[in-house]
Amino acid sequence: MIRRFFSGVFVGAACLIGLASIHLDAAESKPNVLLILSDDVGWAEYGFQGARDIPTPHIDSIAASGVKFTQGYVSCPVCSPTRAGLMTGRYQTRFGHESNSGMKKLGLDVNEKTIADRLKPLGYSTCAAGKWHLGEVAKYHPLKRGFDEFYGTLANTSYFHPTLFVDTRQSPKVMEIEDDQFYTTEQYGIRVPDWIEKHHEQPWFVYLPFNAQHNPLEAPQFYLDRFQHISDKKRRTFAAMMSAMDDSVGRVLNKIRELGQEENTLIIFLSDNGGPSKSTTSSNLPLRGVKATTWEGGIRVPFCMQWKGHLPAGKVYQQPVIQLDLLPTIVTAAGGKIEPEWKVDGVDLVPYLTGQNTGQPHESLFWRYGEQWAVRHGNHKLVVAEGGSEQPELYDLANDIGEKQDLAAEDPKKVKELRKLYDAWNKEQAAPNAPIDPKITKGKKGSVPNDTTD
Secondary structure (H helix, E strand, O other): OOOOOOOOOHHHHHHHHHHHHHHHHHOOOOOEEEEEEEEOOOOOOOHHHOOOOOHHHHHHHHHHEEEEEOOEEEOOOOOOHHHOOOOOHHOOHHOOOOOOOOOOOEEEOOOOOOOOOOOOOHHOEEEEEEEOOOOOHHHHHHOOOOOEEEEEEEOOOOEOOOOEEEOOOOOOOOEOOOOOEEHHHHHHHHHHHHHHHHHHHOOEEEEOOOOOOOOOOOHHHHHHHHOOOOOOOHHHHHHHHHHHHHHHHHHHHHHHOOOOOOOHHEEEEEEEOOOOHHHHOOOOOOOOOOOOOOOOOHHEEEEEEEEEOOOOOOEOOOOEEEEEHHHHHHHHOOOOOHHHHOOOOOOHHHHHHHHOOOOOOOEEEEEEEEEEEEEEEOOOOEEEEEOOOOOEEEEEOOOOOOOOOOOOOOOHHHHHHHHHHHHHHHOOOOOOOOOOOOOOOOOOOOOOOOOOOO
């Protein structure tokens, strides 16, 4: 287990010509892409989000060397639908993928194309390592969705002796893990650098969706020992898991640097939804709500992006973006073109981040999760969320990030405007292909739903 971790003017002119040639070659080459997704990690976690009790230096380095999004969203407050939107660049509700339910028989619609599908014709090698959660039946597996290799679990499982584990280097079928020292978070940080080493001579795409920090809370003693000062057992285990994930991210980043590819690699890090604060201690503060709610705490997530030499370092971007933007951003960076028939809902973020486009990436954003829904238009958000009044509530997020002051009664005109936007969007969406997650219980006013869903 890995756990550590002049003589004349002509000479000068020749050097300058050589440097220019190197720069040109670099500019013309296709960038590698590393897309990292964490699971159920709240808004207030990670150092780059202001957390201080759990060091995450490797993850933080992505934000420090690139762009941090203060209003980064995902299109659903639970795992599988967010992944479906991420992989396709389309609101997952357009094709009925609205729930975690049904993934044992259902999966990401086979008519939908993934980021990997879009990159393969552009000459990319592709690898997915981590929690897939887009269908357990063979036709939905990563190798059928544009990936050359998959190493991970098909759904959420334990971290030790994981079930539903597939290593396509050995077999496309589920295998048993007998090694008592096997820990998924750690192993992904070993396999991915190995895969990059084997494929670094051509453009590559790695999708690394950790199952950390999802329940169950489990960590090796090595990592638990780092946080003996934390008396709360649950928080200590959560911290150990975060530290293990950060170490694995560090091993991947170190391999990219070792190969001299950091300047030519687009690196993206985000979480799939807000944290389930009760079950794992993950904090969403100062946001309201948790995973599985359409409050900000369920859908606004830690989100950062690095592309050295192309994106400014240390930039804080304050306009709303969403994970649907990643497919068009990645494909465009790779030299591809977003075709109208793809009907993507995301946009290429690079022009906005470099200042080439000074507008907003999105005028409006939408969410639908069963009876819960929301629309954000400008700074205003109209929302029906679990534990709320069951009537549309209006908030000014520029002045009320915690969604504490409902403005619906005093601004009915704005309510009507946003409701009209939502209704028009909602008519374009498909019916859910499976029931909304049965573990989500409808709470009374002021309560929150069960936050232990897959």
